[in-house]
Amino acid sequence: MEVTMRVVGAFEAKTHLSELISAVEAGEVVTITRRGRPVARLMPVAENNAGRAASVERIRSLRAGLAGISCRDILSARDEGRR
Template identity: 40%
Template structure:
């Protein structure tokens, strides 16, 4: 990931867009603090399979804290 200041981004925008078109992500900073991210464009039309895969990855990335809902039901908890 490339990081550039706002002045450099303004003066070299065409070159930065070429880099992004080639798959690079660029973070634009202002006074050393990140303010924007320029990422390659992705079409919003996703297949159901793509959405399911992303959902499954999200589920796997969130650690389970405590008993599952199924465990609580079987144990007889109401809340």
């Protein structure tokens, strides 16, 4: 599925929000600009959730790698590095 990208100014986005939401529901990504600079992005929630799920999984794997390391161990290592 090819994602279409549309760029609109903030005033146009405010004026045509319903139309932009319909476009996003159809899979389009809309970048909103202010004075020509991108400031926000409207995108389908499904795409956003996929990234969020991957981030949560990365955090879980990092936490699993820390199993068995106590807070005291971490603080001790920090203090060692300061000497």
